[in-house]
Amino acid sequence: MDLNELLQQAQRLSNETQMDTEMPRVERTLSQVLQATQELHARVTQAGTNDLQAHILLGSRGVDLPKLTQKLESLSARQSFEPLNPIADTDVEGYLKNERENAIIAVIEETNRNIFKSVERNKMRCIFAEWGEEKERLLNALVGPNQDDFPEVHRHMVPTVLPQSALPRSRLNRVEAMYAQEIKLYNQVHNQGTQRPNLLVQFTQVVKDQQNTFDNQIHEMWSVLSYMANVTPLSRSADPIKSRQSGAPFVQQALGYLEQCYKQYMNTVIQKNRLVGMRGGIPNVYNTVCSYVAITFQMPQSLIGLLDVSAGRPLWPLVYYSLRSGDLGAGVQFLKEGGVCVDLLKLLQHKHQIKQQQQQQQYQLGDQERPNAKLEGQLKLEYNNKLRVCTDPFKKAVYAIVLACDPHEPHQEVVRTIDDFLWMQLSVLCTDERLDYNIERLSYGGLQSLILEKYGENYFNAREKTPLYFQVLVLTGQFEAAIEFLARTDANRPHAVHMAIALNELNMLGTPSDVQKPLLSAEPTDPPPMRRLNLARLIIMYTKCFEQTDTVEALQYYYLLRHFKATDGRNLMMTCFCDMLVENCDDKMLLLIFGEPDPNDPWRYIGGIFAQFPNMEHDKYALAGMVGDELSDRTKFEAAIRLYFIGGQMDKALRLLCSLLTQVVHQPTRQGSIREQLSAVSERMNQSLARRKMDVDEHVMRTYTMLSQLLKFFDYYHAGESRLAVEILTKNRITPNTSAEVDECVSSLKLVGSDIIKVLPDVLLAAMDLIYAEYLQVKASAGSTGGGSSSGVAASAPDDTAGQAGDGKEELLMHLRARAKALTNMAATLPYRMPSDTNNRLVQLEILMH
Template sequence: MDLNELLQQAQRLTNETKMDTELPRVERTLSQVLQATQELHSRVTQTGTNDLQAHILLGSRGVDLPKLTQKLESLSARKSFEPLNPVSDTDVEGYLKNERENAIIAVIEETNVNIFKSVDRNRMRCIYAEWGEDKERLLNALVGPNQEDFPDVHRQMVSTVLPQEALPRSRLNRIESLYAQEICAYNQFKTAYIQQSSHRPNLLTKLTQLAKEKLNDIDNQVPEMWSVLSYMANVSPLVRNSDPIKARQTGPQFVQQALAYLEQCYKQYMNTVIQKNRLVGLRGGIPNVYNTVSSFVSISFQLPQSLVGLLDISNGRPLWSLVYYSLRSGDLGAAVQFLKEGGVCPDLLKLLQHKQQQQKHQQSHQQLGDQERPHTKLEGQLKLEYNNKLRVCTDPYKKAVYAIVLACDPHEPHQEVVRTIDDFLWMQLSMLCTAERSDYHIERLSYGGLQSLILDKYGENYFNAREKTPLYFQVLVLTGQFESAIEFLARTDVNRPHAVHMAIALNELSMLGTPSSVQQPLLSADPQDPAPMRRLNLARLIIMYTKCFEQTNTNEALQYYYLLRNFKAVDGRNLMLTCICDLLVENCDDQLLLLVFGNPDPHDPWGYSGGIFAQFSNMVQDKHVLATMVGDELAQRTKFEAAIKLYFIGGQLEKALRLLCSLLTQVVHQPARQGSMREHLVDITERMNLALAKRKLDVDDHVLGTYQLLSQLMKFFDYYHAGESRLATEVLAKHRIIPDNCREVDNCVSSLKLVGADIIKVLPDVLLAAMDLIYMEYQQVKTGHGSAPHDETSQGPGQGHSDSKEELLMNLRQRAKALTNMAATLPYRMPSDTNNRLVQLEILMH
């Protein structure tokens, strides 16, 4: 700084200290000033520190404390409604004063009483109205179909139309329904894309268009949020195997997109200002950035006082404002043109021309040569000029232009230029440390540093995020923090549908950072990620959102679960199948099974057509996996009948057969009744027989033998309860379930040891039924109403046909004896009632 500049600054300071009032200037020596300071300090310390602080506080706000003290002392402490003093009869002035105050008090008291009466009257009116509604509702509930029972009661007739099939009311509101329809259409379109290899659908574009067309009337800020997210995601597609967080932090394309968005918004703002001030703007010529900036600057600096402190003013327009707004609009060509016309700072002009040429090469995807590298020496000179002169420059626009072009001094607030959050973001993004600037050893701002500044240092309180939700969301998105922005939206019920579908759309484009485990919180930080990046648990977000309406809008819920097909649950299974499995286990009715798996084929036990899986060509095979998962879960919850249906769908014949055997052991001995579980199992048994005819080799021989034996026992009990004793006896004799004489007891016991536990559970009922049949035949023969059977097999091998009555009775006694011996010989604990009944019937035959 030379002496001339120092002299000019001294003169400017002298002019600023001059006062407009005509008071005499006081000139004191240093000793006089010191003495006056000591006297003032002694007076202040005597009054106390509290008075000093009060004087300082009130004086800084323009309050005259002595005058305020006088006003407070002049106030009367007398109460307004204190008793009036008695006056004498001759005191006319006092009498009139008392009468006037009595009148005022009377009016106030009367008004107070009227207010209380009015409030009480309105309160009682409301109470009576509520009581009347309750009485009317109760009487309407008491009134039956016959009006004559209550002749004085008037019912309110409400016309209602009940549907034939009452469905639960949808829990999706209008916004959620619109989003759900778009998700369903996207899933179907994507399936067609996989089949036909056509153009890949872009869900983010579809949802952004939906927000602009149908959600703008609900909240005009929602389309703006979708627009900024769509603009930021409009970059070259990322590789699906790459990590979205690392790709976003290392690639400069997201920074360029944010700058382009902010510059485009500012150009729209300038055009809006010009349209409102056409006479002042006088925009003409070609509609480009150069003319737009010229008109905008003419409007902004039309007052003479707005040019105070600005440099290089020509025709009422400051040069550096023109250059700054050209850079703010993203047009380096306009900034170069303005600098050429101004004829100042040739070094800065040369650097801007180089950046313009470099920008053209980047747009044409050409590599820079060695001669096109940034001018290191030129930038160094300009930085030196900025540090020496421009830090105290009176023109804030010139200072901002140098800081932006040189990408230096990131902590300078530039308060005269930066007026909005968008301006602040654009300024910070323009000065970020990129690859081409990494060789300068000066203080720079990194992308992660800017993100930490927005998320951690400033945070939600600084931006008043609760009241200005769209603003904070846009700031996070423009700084590449998609996950934190979506999680912030998902905290409120109003914005949760938008947040869920934003996350879905970004995930379909492979731009959403998700954690490795679905058990992570909704927003988590991975130690391997650069700070302050977060990861959003999309699976948890979708499940939380879908659980609210999966009971009433099951079809839409399944469409959302389809989006989780690429995620893995904790146990390693497909998360989509796990979610649908939980839904089916909780509500395993026929209607839901038809919705998921389709209609069964009556001719093919394994054929199912339709269902939600028919819409997804790549999930057809997973239908069997899902059915098996649901069947296993239902079997663990002892819902065997429903589990058998699911095992049929999943093709698990052996598992279905095992459960069917377990159920048959519980009902095989019961008589057939309409609507009973035994009747349902008969239908399942017929379908099982049809399936075994085609896939008999897929079942274990031991399980198959148990099932076949239980099927024969079911026929036996059907004959038994129907009174067909001969047919029932033939079934037992054909399969050698019980012995015909004492010599066959050991063989029968040995064969029963080889069968499963399901047959042992039915054996006591089989023995009782067989003993009952023998006793009935014994009574018929003894009374002469029965005769010897004509089939030799009914008396067992080795026994001859005897017409003698005694021999036939003896044969029946031997068969009864064999049953009791078998019950006593079995290595299983038989019920005591069974043994007692068997012994009683045997005794009755002697």
């Protein structure tokens, strides 16, 4: 192809590529075209070979290459194969939430650490403070000199001498000492056999005495308890809880107390407003209510909503306050003067008559003696239909009280105090077993549950208003819960303890069957929400604080527990006495409890505070035996023997003394040692056995007799009195002198107890030492005699007398060898395993004698 043809072809291609739109044209030179051609050629030769081969392969297989190309172009390999760039975390909300939670947790942990450190510091501070108080209390327990007796002690140097035994200071304060004196007088009167006084009344009178300067709140608590307990006394066999829940006496007592208090309140208001009240006429409830209503409703706005008027005064407040004062007769009189509600007047007159009969003849209304039941039903229908929306709150309250219905109505306009609320609830209370109209009536147990469980201590603010909550519980018949609540504080605990004691003496306190139960508990058969107070636990907790310093007073309190049984079946009073003696069993305590021995009969003890508590089941000697058993169980054997002596239980004392003597009988006597003390006890025992030897078992007596002889034997042995020691062994056939006596000694040892067998190795060794010492002494004297004869004239004739003496000493040596042989034979013949050291020593000493 020449250049002209090439130019023409290029122009033709240029014309074909021209488009309608105007685009800039690119003018290239030949060198540029050549360069571009070379670049295209290089690309085709490098990467086009594989593509061509792929096209040839796929075309030969019948693959439509254009369609395949379109499909491949539609696929996006970017999402699957191309690397993704990391996206930064932009969750700002989550990041802030995490940071906030981390900050809160860090603060909580830091606070916890600070709290733990603070608690630990406070704990250690409290412990050191308690230790300091305890040390101060111990120091204060020692009675020192009174500074008032030595006004110029700081001016003179006076030598002081501490007493040999410091008397402890009484831990009873003024209130506790006063109560303790009353308990002591009460027990004295009871032990004299006369009629027991009412302890509750005595305590109330003592508290009201102006000389004792008690708080008015204490007066009120004792007064309300004494008033509530002033009912017919119950028998000892009756259950106080069930008896209290079964009848209405306690409800009437509570109503009477609240009504009496309200009358006093009205009189106080009238005395402060004499000009307005204009009190006059006969001093009765009728005139008192008239004056009180005149004072209360003197302002015109106070009469809004009140319906009826009588003699210029609102009628229904007059009737209500008459009922609130407990005078139904005054209410009847006001209704007659008002001339309204005839049916209500009839029902109120009927109730007034019944109340008068009950007061005069102890008459109780039965189910069959209710002639106005129909009238009562009509009035209840009227109350439900009309009076529930009545504008006069006093009229509504009067109907509810007379009909004893609608207990859930609060009567907020009328009920202003806790006393008013409690009186209203007690007035509408259902105390009988009638089945008509009882659906909306409140039972006694329901009221108790309402006060104790639903409202409770938080509602009444009991911590700050302790007397108020106590009175509410007592007025609802919950004596046990009230006393337990009062006993929680140190200031009121003495009053609570003696309230419980006084009620228990009247058989009006519910106590559990097990003295190990908590302070307040309930039996499965008790009606809810009644509780039982563990009087035994309360008295013991109260008395433990001063039983070591004021023992006489503590024993008076323990005497009150004589009717209780401990968990092991023993008398609880005896158990308390026993525990106190076990803790402190010195001479002063024993003298205080049991007294002194009778000079005429050493087995009887005269005096002692226990003699003031006569008991047909237990006496001081039984108590001594009980204490002795407890001390023996606690391994206080010396004290146990003393108590067995007092109790006259010689058999137990001998058994215990034998076991103690076995341990120390072979030891030498030292000043103040246990052996010295047991020796003194043994001497006293020997004197006592001379009188009451028949009360001891023969086997125990034989063992003790041999131990007492061994005690003397070892005394002589350690003192070097070998002749006396050998005499004791020979006289009592404890060790044999010849081999023929071995069987006899072994047989006699079988008749005694195992205590002798424990001492027998020491006895055999001591006996062998005595024989060996005598052997050496005899042999030494024989040697000296023989030496003197050899130093004489050799040619002289032998002395006949010296020969006889030598023969006698030889026989004595043979006798000593026979005794030693008998001891070794006895050690081998005994049916007990002797210690190997003992056998070796015996054989060694026997060999040394040959």
